[in-house]
Amino acid sequence: MRISDFAVRNVPFMLVASLLLGALGISAWLKISRTEDPHFPISAFSVVVVYPGADPQEIEHQVVQPIEDAIHTLDDVKELISTADDSLGIVRVEFEAYVDTEKRYDELTREIDAVARKLPSGVASIEINKINPGDVNIVQYALVSDTASYRTLEDTAKDLKDALERIPGVKKSETWAYPQRELRVELDLKRLAELHLSPIQVLGVIQADNINVPGGAVEAGARRFNIKTSGAYRSVQQVLDTVIAGNGAQAIHVADVATVRWDSGPLDYVARFDGERAVYVTANQKTGHNIFETKAQIDSAVADFAKTLPAGISLQLGFDQSRNVKSRLDRLGHDFTLAIILVALTLLPLGLRAAGIVMVSLPLSLLTGLAALYFAGFSLNQLSIAGFVIALGLLVDDSIVVTENIARFLRMGHTPDEAAMRATRQISLAVLGCTATLLFAFVPLLALPGNAGKFIRSMPLAVVFTVSASLLVSLSIIPFLASRVLPRDATEDGNAALRLLMRLIHGVYAPWLRRALAHPRLTVGLSALAFGLSFALVPQMGLSLFPHADTPQFLIDITTPNGSSLTRTGEVLDEVEQVLDRQPEIKHLLSNLGHGNPRIYYNEFPHEDASNYAEIFVQLKAFDPRLTPALLDRLRQRFDAIPGAEIVVKEFENGPPIEAPIALRVIGPDLDTLRDMAARIETLMRATPGVRNISNPLRRSRVDLQLDIDTAKAGLLGVPVLDLDRTVRLAVAGLSAGDFHEPDGDKYPIMLRAAMQTRPTLSTLEGLHVASAGGAQVPLAELATLKLSESPPRIYRRNRERAVSISAYTETGYNTEAVTNNLLGKLAKMDWPPAYRYEAGGEVDARKDSFAGFGTAIIVAVFGIMAILVLEFGSFRSTLIVAGVIPLGVTGGIVLLYLCGYSLSFTAMVGFIALIGIEIKNSILLVDFTNQLRLQGKPLDEAIAEAGEIRFLPILLTSVTAIGGLLPLALQNSPLYSPMALVIIGGLISSTLIGRLVTPVMYKLLPPDLSAASAEAPGY
Template sequence: MGNIAAFSVRQWQFTLVLFAMLAAMGVSSLLSIPRAEDPSFPIPTVLVVAVLPGADTIDLEKQVTDPLEDAIDSLDDITKLTSRTRDGVAVITVEFDWSADAERKYDQVVREVNAIRPTLPAGLVRLEVKKFNTALTNFMQVALVGDGVSALELRKRADDLRDIIDRVPGVWESEIWGEERTEVRVAIDAGRLAELRLPVTAVADALKAEGAAVPLGALHAGERRFTVKTEGDFDTLDDIANTVVRAADGRVVRVRDVAEVTWAADEANHIARFSGKRAVFITANQKPGQNIFDLKKATYQALDAFERTLPPNIQLERGFDQSENVAKRLSTLFRDFAIALGLVLVTLIPLGLRASLVVMLAIPLSLAIGVTVLHFTGFTLNQLSIAGFVLSLGLLVDDSIVVTENIARHLRMGKSREEAAIEGTRQIAVAVLGCTATLLLAFLPLMFLPEGSGKFIKSLPVSVLATVAASLFVALTMIPFLAARILSRHEDPEGNKALQWVMGAIHAVYRPVLHRALERPGVTVLIASLLFVGSIALVPRIGFSLFPPADIPQFLIEIDLPDGAPLAETDKAVRFVEEQVKQMPDVRFVMANAGHGNPRIYYNISPREDDPTHGAIFVGLTQWKGKQSTAELDKLRTRLAAYPGAQIIVRVFENGPPIEAPIAVRILGPELPVLKELAAKVTAIIEGTAGSRDVVNPLRLDRTDLDLGIDLDKAGVLGVPAGAVDRAVRLSLSGEAVATYRESDGDDYPVTLRLPMEGRHELDVLADIRVPGAAGAVPLSAISDPHFITGPARIDRFNRERAVTITAFTATGFNTDRVTRAIGEQLSALALPPGYRLMTGGEAESRSRSFAGLSGAILVAMFGIMAVLILEFRSFATTAVVAGVIPLGIIGGMVALFVTGYTLSFTAVIGFIALIGIEIKNSILLVDFTTQLRRAGTPLKAAIEEAGEVRFLPVLLTSVTAIGGLLPLALGGSGLYSPLAAVIIGGLISSTVLSRLVTPAMYLLLAPKEVD
């Protein structure tokens, strides 16, 4: 190590050029590294959506859900296979192990679904496989609002805007939401069909045959070959109306004889509004590796140009803009960084002006190298990576402080600058290397944490590791070079006035206290042990959590009506919520959706698929005011609770991987009636537990349906083909796209056959439906006996078993862990029938998996650190002395969490892991110097006291700089990284104070009497 320092000092030209290059690379990386709000990582989860109109829940489970699950379940690495089946729609979620390749697993699911597709019911109108990826979160959601504008014109404008946005460099995909789809409607006259004894399927088949482009063969003319085919798509409405349905007995029946052909708006299944006005939403997501600010600039330039082409009655409203959240987060963190830099500078005053300048130059160089590594490893500059750099700020100067302070000490001994730089670095190099190695080993396992939590925070340890490793390199190369040229040759042996005052205080106060502690070392260690036990006793009162709310100025309101409710009723509830939201202060925009979830605008929340009973409102505020905004949301919840017959949940966005809800209890068993009964009991327990709110029981209400009661014997006698009844009824009630109409501009529109919109869902319409039979059309009433039946609103499955999950959220002021434990205590007394069992989901399930990974990381870090210590000291006893500092930091960390009110969250545990490395790093400095003094012949007790006094200043400075660097993070109020900073600050305070007495006492008790 001394050779490296000697080379850097003597070959100073090379050292200067090397670090100039590294600084330039750092600046270049900082300017070009992508910026994002949150980390981007693939989620190994695949969604399969199947839509079979008219199918009831139980039939759909049997015909679609079960076969799909059976095919998918053969794949490897599946950790959870869940499904939700309701009237006409089945959604299957496949979660793979986080170590699996997300893209490869998606391809495997697509392969299995395609393989089984031919065996599924022919009436499936949609079978789609979707992937999850945080990078596909929309960075923008705008709205086109039209007053008195036709649906066709608004859709064309939206199509134009989507095409424009798609062409912006860096945009992955743009989508349209909530448009009123335009169709060519063939509205059946059921009475006329009855007169002509024609089934509705005859009209559908005629239009399908006429509208199909079918190759008929080929003709050769000389050396040319021509394909012969009939024209396919319809070009005019008259072509459709003139299509022949039947020609018999000299009479031709055309479509116009039994139906009206017109332009019409499709039945709405997604109603969108912007601040109360009917709208169409357009969203865009970005390609990986893009800079959100550059992308916003290019996209908004395109929006501005498009807006200038709009007529006065269409407005382009800019709603959600992710770059605003990113800018606010980054500006806050950069502000914290600047404050931390100033605090670190203040803590270096005892070193003197020149020494402080040497140490301060290590900061930009280390950070430049760290940013370069972050960029070239493919990470973005997001809230986690910047928090890592802020955390590093208090750590990266440690090595430079220790080296600079030791060089200055050698200068005060009368050595030349070059000799002091080389000898001072050589003396401390091994200890510095060991110290930094322990710190790196504390953070290294965090890079390999399993589950989504590990993926979410990965950029934090990468930024810390890169920056701290760079600081070691800088401390052993650049610092000796700078010290040899900047530090004064004539250092005052007593140091500057600040140093004299600090050293005087250490000698006057610390030395006598240390002397007394060494007189009774066993008592000293016992007192520290009791304090440690007392701090552990605080854990139940502190509580556990996973990740905190995101603290962004947006929130989501989800509205659910009972199954079977029409879209009009859902929209009525959505309008009520909109009116209540308008009463809130600081509302910037309100984006309402009825019949569909809001487009995905946060990485861990996906929109609900088409569902007429569901609504979602995305609300943007001018700013998030912490407790004040939280109180406003509580008031809003109270007002929304007054709406009858709807489940309305106000959700703030949460950090971390996706979870179903903070509180979730899953009941598994074979029979739906038993599951419903048990779900009611569990729901009562959760609702009766203090701290729970918005409890959702999906089996609370049954669904009422109309069973046609088909008489299969009669149908067989009359020659009604299998499946003909289903198709005829579906055509009449739901409609069917039977052909395509192509306009001159190239746009395609579906030709949809259905009964007239008005009154087509009334019961008496069934009397007009006819189905094909052997002797002609057969009235549906001749083979059916309609009657009402009740059945499950939906069927959920968990790993191929029927299940029901009761979810809930935590009320303001309550800890999720405590509420979950209170619910669990009551559930333990619930008697379950044979074959039924309970499982805990939600945050508790995710936390247990994430904390299990953290436990492994802690073990790896501990064993790695122990290995380094044993390698350095070659003594188990000395290693135990160094490691004995760990409980001392835990004392302060626990007290800090208790005082600040933070829970033992995922990031707080990471703070404890980091604290272990920092503590041991400081402890090594003391123990290593004590051993050096003993090797020089100093008696044991005298060596302990001298080392404690000499090493007090560098340990104090490194601790204070770390505290100063972390103080802005701790005081910033962020639920994500403030607990981490609080743990480290509290731990460093207790460790710095107690270890000055406890570590010497342990050394006196355990250290070998002889040293090599």
């Protein structure tokens, strides 16, 4: 039995089924996670190695290269990017997008564990981190005080952290921007020299006394006892009482040569909230939780915590992601409501009852699609909602066609049940074919490769789920409703709106169709000419990847010359803050000196510690699509006038992370040559219009003080070079002697430092002595001299080769692709030394990966649709006639996109792929009905003309409803959604108006052979 026949004859069952679909959707709506952006897995990891005291070249050769070689042996490695810095090596590896992330993590861990045994003994730590776009903070609080001590701020921040982590929806909370508390052992170097002791001896003794080795277990009769050893300090007094040396009669204790006290380590990261000293507390959310529910729980916990704040400390909310999510969902919800109203208005020609029946398919299809999205594990985010808005204009198409056909059968005099079953039966195969072709346009988008494909995946999935649900609704629930609701006494001409449309069809469309049929080759030739001319607009539009995110926040990165002190960088930060304080559009400033702001956006990652770096996270009062870009341009011009620093105003971007819109990489073995080539490229960039904020990491070499050791003399005196190096480090930066464990489980480092009142200076080194093998104290000045030396500030490597990336941003009004191509043309004319090459990074490189799958997606979509058409019609000619509408839609999409001033972006390309299925859907209705009329015995020209006039109304209504559903997205002026919506709208306009002439003409030129076809298509 056919589905439609079953539905008409089993009314109670259909009512229960409808209620079940609605209940599932409502349940999903209440439970589904709501996020600002899609959370998608990235098969990327970072290996972070800390090797205190090593310079970048030592880190490169002794740490980075062995790790790279080990990782390179793994399968499916896509990219290796490494940096070698002072005391720090970072290797980032990205695997192909299709790999099993957990399996690769296990393999990577195994390889790193194996290579760790071969690394230098001085390596302090190795960490393997998963790079997860979903691990972003949803709140950032600031504990603000200019009077409270950092110890008080730290304790208060940790109390708030504990309160947040007790919330069920919070995954992790972190505290930021205060000096690490430490148990400091300040050595009196002069006293040590008098006692013929070295700092290294003190270090060794404390390390040895602080080791807790498990003693095992013993049995005594029927009892078993664990033996606790005496290691590990439990109080400061124990440290003071530690014996360093003695001659049997008198012991020398730590208290005799040092002061032991609790103190704070160096302040390398300073935070300010609106200019006042602050400590930050952040929290991120567990996967699958509703951000609004989590934020409500956070608000309750924070309100209780605020009552316990110490005097002089205020608690400020610096960032709340739920506001961004609410703003985006509200805006899309407004568009969604407007789209429903527009869709309802376009249905009026069907009559109020018919329009009401079609509108029933909206909530049922949407709720069913939402339930499927929830069970598939996706969140409700800006892209999935955009998918629902796109689907809104499409999911009523099948219901319109079925309802309009049933109404036509009723006007012809059939009974309601008979009209519902026969009309649905007549159109069912065409409806199935239409929906299948539409789905085949979106399904390939689900398989787009790379992170860009993962980023947009929830959008086509929402369309596929919802449109599939609409097919089920249109062939089951709609016929049953129509048989009960549509008026039985409907006039043959319909209501006033329908009569008006029919007059327009007969008075305007029919004469144009006759003219086109009279000149078929001219009609096809003109449409082909329009298609060809539209492609001339593409170079003028340019290509782009993902646009800026419309969020009321942005970042300002400040970089002073390499080697700059934290004080110097802070002076520039002060000047930038003064400029920002005068901007009325700004709400809050969250400043970070020496470190990047904690992570609050999925494709932004905090900058590592650096004394020459600062970052300001700027909160605006509101985002305005016209005023906010103008504010950012004003700030860029103002900051360009600040000398001695690179200041970059950065907007948050949609899509996968990229280093900068423009990036040119140079690869080669020698650092000096790389520096020279980078300088030449930077000069080219500065002379190229449209380029701003150029960053060249090798612009300036770093000047260091190098300790030049007389190894021969040190050897004669019995002074190990290692002891000499460690003595210098103890005096300058301090040496860790292990951890002090408190009863509550917290642990803090025990740091040995030279006693001094200020930060270490050159004079600090003058009083250093090193112990010889015989116990004599040898002045450092007799074994080593200090000299200035140049060294690279950081060594970059890409895919196991040395490299440097010169990056920049694009001026407002310039196209990134055009500017990059201009630069690449200049690079091609440069003389390149042997073994050196260049390549494009930034948007060009990311677009190569992101757009690579579009060709495959288009091929799969077109050939999949062609296969469905051949299966449906059993004729290659019918298939070719239907597919002939594709170029017409592409023409309209390109023209409207160009007229609205948008480039050919990633989302615009998504729109073109979706358009293929949407426009073919309408052509199927026309060709299928023409075939039916010919099978009924009507002549070719009469069948073409009659089919064109009868099917024009449902085709027009489905196109107008699709346009109405997409119009709010197009008018939103969103650089993410609007290009996609405009492409589909433009394509539907051209394919509906021109295609309704070209498709009949192609049918006349290539009439299908229907001799083997059945007079009635099989139903359900």
